[in-house]
Amino acid sequence: xxxxxxxxxxxxxxxxxxxxxxxxxxxxxxxxxxxxxxxxxxxxxxxxxxxxxxxxxxxxxxxxxxxxxxxxxxxxxxxxxxxxxxxxxxxxxxxxxxxxxxxxxxxxxxxxxxxxxxxxxxxxxxxxxxxxxxxxxxxxxxxxxxxxxxxxxxxxxxxxxxxxxxxxxxxxxxxxxxxxxxxxxxxxxxxxxxxxxxxxxxxxxxxxxxxxxxxxxxxxxxxxxxxxxxxxxxxxxxxxxxxxxxxxxxxxxxxxxxxxxxxxxxxxxxxxxxxxxxxxxxxxxxxxxxxxxxxxxxxxxxxxxxxxxxxxxxxxxxxxxxxxxxxxxxxxxxxxxxxxxxxxxxxxxxxxxxxxxxxxxxxxxxxxxxxxxxxxxxxxxxxxx
Ligand SMILES: *Cc1c(COP(=O)(O)O)cnc(C)c1O
Numbered sequence: 001x002x003x004x005x006x007x008x009x010x011x012x013x014x015x016x017x018x019x020x021x022x023x024x025x026x027x028x029x030x031x032x033x034x035x036x037x038x039x040x041x042x043x044x045x046x047x048x049x050x051x052x053x054x055x056x057x058x059x060x061x062x063x064x065x066x067x068x069x070x071x072x073x074x075x076x077x078x079x080x081x082x083x084x085x086x087x088x089x090x091x092x093x094x095x096x097x098x099x100x101x102x103x104x105x106x107x108x109x110x111x112x113x114x115x116x117x118x119x120x121x122x123x124x125x126x127x128x129x130x131x132x133x134x135x136x137x138x139x140x141x142x143x144x145x146x147x148x149x150x151x152x153x154x155x156x157x158x159x160x161x162x163x164x165x166x167x168x169x170x171x172x173x174x175x176x177x178x179x180x181x182x183x184x185x186x187x188x189x190x191x192x193x194x195x196x197x198x199x200x201x202x203x204x205x206x207x208x209x210x211x212x213x214x215x216x217x218x219x220x221x222x223x224x225x226x227x228x229x230x231x232x233x234x235x236x237x238x239x240x241x242x243x244x245x246x247x248x249x250x251x252x253x254x255x256x257x258x259x260x261x262x263x264x265x266x267x268x269x270x271x272x273x274x275x276x277x278x279x280x281x282x283x284x285x286x287x288x289x290x291x292x293x294x295x296x297x298x299x300x301x302x303x304x305x306x307x308x309x310x311x312x313x314x315x316x317x318x319x320x321x322x323x324x325x326x327x328x329x330x331x332x333x334x335x336x337x338x339x340x341x342x343x344x345x346x347x348x349x350x351x352x353x354x355x356x357x358x359x360x361x362x363x364x365x366x367x368x369x370x371x372x373x374x375x376x377x378x379x380x381x382x383x384x385x
Contacts (some may be wrong), residue, residue: 004282004310004363005245005330009039012369013238017225020236022053029198031222032068033060038283039226039241039358040365042071049075058220060287062087062096069094078123078157081133088112094118098303099159101125101135106147111151122147123157123196125193126183128176130163137179143190157196157218159183165203166230170211173204179215187308202229228342228352231252239340242332243359244277245294250309259313260305265290271304272317276328279310283358285329285346296328297321298335331359 004303021028034354036044045068048054056076059065065077076097083098083105087120091098092112100122101108113119124144135143147155160180164172165244177199184197200208200216202224223229227239252272259265259273267273276294280286284307292303292312297319305314316322331341341355 004277004279005243005327007363008242008244008332009043009045009365009367010240010242010370011239011367012371013227014039014047014225015051017227017237017240018048018051018053018212019093019197021219021221021224024208025205025216025219026053027055027196027218028053029056029058029218030225031201031220032053033058033226034221035063035064037222037226037353038358040367041068042073042366044225045073045075049073056097058222063091065096066094067088070098076121080125083109083348086102091374092116092118092359095120097121097123097141097156098131099123099125100147101133101205102145103143103146106143106150106153110150110153113150119152119154120156121156123159124155124194126158126180126198127184128160128161128179129172130161130176131313132379133160134160136355137183140183141186141190141192145190146193155192155194157198158187158194158351159197159220160199162199162201162204165201165207165211170207173207173211199222206234223353223356226356228340228356229347230342230351230353236304239332241341241356241359243278243330243363244327244332245276245312245330247274247322247326247328248277249275250316250322250324256279262306262309263315265305270317271315272320273304274314274316274322274328276312276330277310278312278330278363279308281309282314282362283355283360285344285348285355285358287350288344291347292332292344293339293347294328295334295337295339296326298322298337300337300339301328331355 030048032041047333057077063277079096079098125134128141146155152183162173198218200219202221227237253267255269257267278284286307289306291298294314301314305313341352345352345355
């Protein structure tokens with residue numbers, strides 16, 4: 001074994017998921033932060049660039065934006081965590097669009113642009129109730145007026161982020177949207193209209209009708225592009241990532257044998273135990289010890305014992321055909337069976353985001369394009385969120 005396993009990234013599924021968003025939204029800001037949720041930001045961005053519907057990419061930190069630019073990605077990139085003073089020259093140089101939410105960075109950016117006789121687009125972030133980044137709704141008009149007055153700044157966008165769009169109870173999400181819409185009309189009345197006003201992450205995009213949201217000309221999907229949604233729904237999406245591991249060894253143990261560190265599992269009958277080539281150092285959570293499920297020979301089999309740093313044991317008594325060197329599926333589909341990042345997340349009380357982002361620091365990624373009808377992908381039902 002040269003590596004812990006392999007990750008297959010299905011670009012056809014990515015493009016399918018993008019189309020699902022595009023059915024209703026013209027302008028898409030594709031969120032590719034955290035290495036595109038573990039899918040590889042450069043390759044994902046290139047694939048999305050080939051798709052005419054992407055208006056912009058979104059990243060969290062400057063290095064993420066610069067590696068996209070270095071790879072030749074020319075789309076506008078929104079830097080969503082602000083423009084720290086020491087990063088301004090590079091932000092301007094690489095033509096990154098920063099999200100701004102305080103007067104100081106706005107002034108510093110304006111001064112830099114004036115000195116260098118340049119102009120750039122910015123988006124202003126307002127906190128309508130997330131309690132994270134953003135100028136307060138009350139202070140937003142002043143900040144936006146200031147931005148308009150600064151040399152070189154073009155206020156292209158106004159955004160906010162919803163705290164609760166994935167909950168059953170959408171009342172607070174509705175409240176946030178109404179504060180946002182209120183601000184937007186106030187700005188329009190004051191002669192400060194903003195071209196792109198955006199608030200919708202994947203969960204909000206899936207529930208726009210229920211949210212009763214009016215016009216959303218620009219949306220910011222992340223998770224759903226990769227085939228998952230938090231809070232349910234998403235049957236029309238196709239998971240993009242498939243994680244596979246190899247079988248390193250298989251042994252038969254009699255009943256009563258302790259398996260792995262701490263003997264947290266003891267065989268209750270004669271058992272065939274396979275050692276797979278993935279562990280917590282590859283992002284397979286320790287919390288899946290004695291809880292996880294993998295696919296072996298197209299069947300669901302349980303993780304037994306503690307997940308180790310480099311290996312995880314599974315009980316393959318029910319899969320006599322499985323041999324050393326065979327592949328097992330850790331996340332994704334195999335034949336008709338499927339284990340999703342969302343299912344694993346539920347099993348170990350986390351969220352699919354953390355599972356996807358965590359996988360793969362040590363596992364090489366391969367880019368493939370499956371057809372939706374091939375046995376290894378999910379059924380392709382019509383769009384219905
Ligand atoms: C991460 C992020 C998104 C995307 O969220 P998903 O839930 O993955 O769709 C959208 N907007 C902002 C500001 C984000 O930080």
